[in-house]
Amino acid sequence: MQVKKSWILLAVIAAALVASAAPAWAQAVAPKTTVPIDGEYGRFFSLPTDVSKNGHRIDNLIHWTHAFMAVLFVGWGIFFVYCLMRFRQRPGHQAHYELVHAKPSKYLEVAVLIVEIVLLAGFSVPIWASVKNDLPPADKAFRVRVVAEQFAWNFHYPGPDGQFGRTDPKLVDTATNPLGLDREGDPHAKDDIFALELHIPVNQPVICDISSKDVIHSFFLPVMRVKQDALPGMRIPVWFEAVQTGTYEVACAQLCGNNHYSMRALMYIQPATDLEAWLREKGKPPEEFVE
Amino acid sequence: MKCWSIVATLVGGLALGAMAGPVRAEDNAVIKGKVIFKGDPEKYKRTKLDTSKDANCTKPVGSEDVIVDKDNNPPTLRNVMVSIKEGLGDRKFEAPKTPAVLDQKDCHYEPHVLGVVEGQEVVIRNSDPTNHNIHFLPKINEEVNKTQPKQGMEDKITLKKEEPFKVKCDVHPWMGMYITVFNHPFFSVTDKTGTFKIDKLPPGKYVVQAWHEKFGIMTANVEVTSGETKECDFTFEPK
Ligand SMILES: [Cu+2]
Numbered sequence: 001m002q003v004k005k006s007w008i009l010l011a012v013i014a015a016a017l018v019a020s021a022a023p024a025w026a027q028a029v030a031p032k033t034t035v036p037i038d039g040e041y042g043r044f045f046s047l048p049t050d051v052s053k054n055g056h057r058i059d060n061l062i063h064w065t066h067a068f069m070a071v072l073f074v075g076w077g078i079f080f081v082y083c084l085m086r087f088r089q090r091p092g093h094q095a096h097y098e099l100v101h102a103k104p105s106k107y108l109e110v111a112v113l114i115v116e117i118v119l120l121a122g123f124s125v126p127i128w129a130s131v132k133n134d135l136p137p138a139d140k141a142f143r144v145r146v147v148a149e150q151f152a153w154n155f156h157y158p159g160p161d162g163q164f165g166r167t168d169p170k171l172v173d174t175a176t177n178p179l180g181l182d183r184e185g186d187p188h189a190k191d192d193i194f195a196l197e198l199h200i201p202v203n204q205p206v207i208c209d210i211s212s213k214d215v216i217h218s219f220f221l222p223v224m225r226v227k228q229d230a231l232p233g234m235r236i237p238v239w240f241e242a243v244q245t246g247t248y249e250v251a252c253a254q255l256c257g258n259n260h261y262s263m264r265a266l267m268y269i270q271p272a273t274d275l276e277a278w279l280r281e282k283g284k285p286p287e288e289f290v291e
Numbered sequence: 292m293k294c295w296s297i298v299a300t301l302v303g304g305l306a307l308g309a310m311a312g313p314v315r316a317e318d319n320a321v322i323k324g325k326v327i328f329k330g331d332p333e334k335y336k337r338t339k340l341d342t343s344k345d346a347n348c349t350k351p352v353g354s355e356d357v358i359v360d361k362d363n364n365p366p367t368l369r370n371v372m373v374s375i376k377e378g379l380g381d382r383k384f385e386a387p388k389t390p391a392v393l394d395q396k397d398c399h400y401e402p403h404v405l406g407v408v409e410g411q412e413v414v415i416r417n418s419d420p421t422n423h424n425i426h427f428l429p430k431i432n433e434e435v436n437k438t439q440p441k442q443g444m445e446d447k448i449t450l451k452k453e454e455p456f457k458v459k460c461d462v463h464p465w466m467g468m469y470i471t472v473f474n475h476p477f478f479s480v481t482d483k484t485g486t487f488k489i490d491k492l493p494p495g496k497y498v499v500q501a502w503h504e505k506f507g508i509m510t511a512n513v514e515v516t517s518g519e520t521k522e523c524d525f526t527f528e529p530k
């Protein structure tokens with residue numbers, strides 16, 4: 001018995017060591033990047049930096065849910081330990097198997113139910129409805145199409161005419177036309193802009209239309225508290241508004257294959273003038289490549 | 292493409308069962324020539340690709356789907372796979388002992404079009420200080436999907452069945468190339484000079500095929516006798 005216990009202890013210590021070394025190891029083997037990311041991620045048990053207008057509402061929801069769950073966890077835990085001791089097997093005591101009809105437990109159950117209803121109907125549903133479903137008016141929002149593929153995020157901007165051009169899977173060329181834009185056939189497609197980076201304005205609502213070329217991915221902007229599955233065959237809008245400029249991360253939150261971890265892009269939140277300058281630069285015909 | 296792979300399957304199927312024969316003394320005919328581009332080279336300028344996804348890809352990468360060498364007179368087309376399509380009968384040919392090399396260098400593939408013989412080894416190398424994930428997309432051969440996270444990594448693959456297919460990198464969406472597996476060693480890819488040369492051919496009547504990823508397939512009938520060298524040019528004229 002003693003031997004077994006010490007082995008378990010050793011295994012736990014080894015696992016803890018490995019777990020604590022994992023981030024450093026991951027950093028050592030990951031290809032170096034020269035673009036620094038703003039904000040803080042993965043501080044002990046805290047949420048990442050929030051630079052969105054609505055993110056705090058999601059955070060509050062998370063915090064309230066955690067607070068209630070903590071009360072439940074501790075309460076039930078104490079009750080569980082109490083029962084273990086109070087009803088332990090001992091001479092002269094016989095277990096009986098009928099339900100106990102006690103008043104206090106009924107009140108407790110009703111209280112938990114009420115808390116859950118309040119969480120769901122009072123907080124979650126209204127917050128979700130306004131954060132998720134009520135899209136800002138189209139003429140006020142900055143619109144980007146986001147096309148996921150194994151293993152990259154493609155961003156499609158409508159260009160100066162404000163209209164997205166026609167795309168066709170038959171026209172897709174992974175190197176020269178990843179979106180399959182019909183630049184010859186559709187006049188709206190002529191000025192459309194393709195990028196592997198997400199550039200958005202600060203202090204203006206942004207609508208992203210999420211779709212996928214192959215499997216299910218998930219468009220994840222930690223600093224915006226936005227996460228939306230990308231489903232092939234569907235174009236799903238999400239919206240958010242940034243309140244601070246900076247460079248942040250776009251991640252894929254759905255295990256989508258071998259290189260899921262490398263499915264990452266950068267999001268640049270910029271003042272409107274900087275964004276316009278970038279779009280103008282990106283909208284120019286591609287530079288000629290000379291060997 | 293589709294038509295080609297059907298033909299490839301048929302020819303591959305017919306060739307099965309025959310044994311690899313020795314090289315004969317009269318197998319020394321040559322078919323060589325040029326792949327000419329007739330059209331406006333300005334319309335097919337190479338462009339710089341967006342490589343911003345990976346900060347480790349520091350060198351500019353150019354598009355490779357159409358490469359016209361306009362300094363040549365007449366302008367020629369690069370990366371055209373010229374091969375013998377028909378006329379070898381059911382003769383079997385041995386795979387070369389030296390492996391074919393596919394290098395991932397400066398975040399693009401080297402070469403862009405690669406021909407290998409059934410059973411020949413292919414060495415896949417990562418020469419970049421970043422992660423590449425090579426992904427073969429064949430229909431008949433076994434799929435290859437390998438991550439090479441460190442510089443200098445190598446993988447060895449043997450392709451067993453005749454087939455053309457695309458290769459892509461799962462990390463860098465702009466990276467793509469083509470491999471064709473033949474059941475004979477009579478093929479050649481045009482280079483900067485736009486020329487190709489197929490040698491050590493047995494005498495015979497052949498259908499020669501030129502394939503380009505954007506402009507499709509052209510064929511020509513060529514007959515060679517032992518020791519003879521025949522010129523055969525192809526002209527691609529895109530609309
Ligand atoms: Cu993904």
Ligand SMILES: [Cu+2]
Nearest residue numbers: 423460462463
């Ligand atoms: Cu790559």
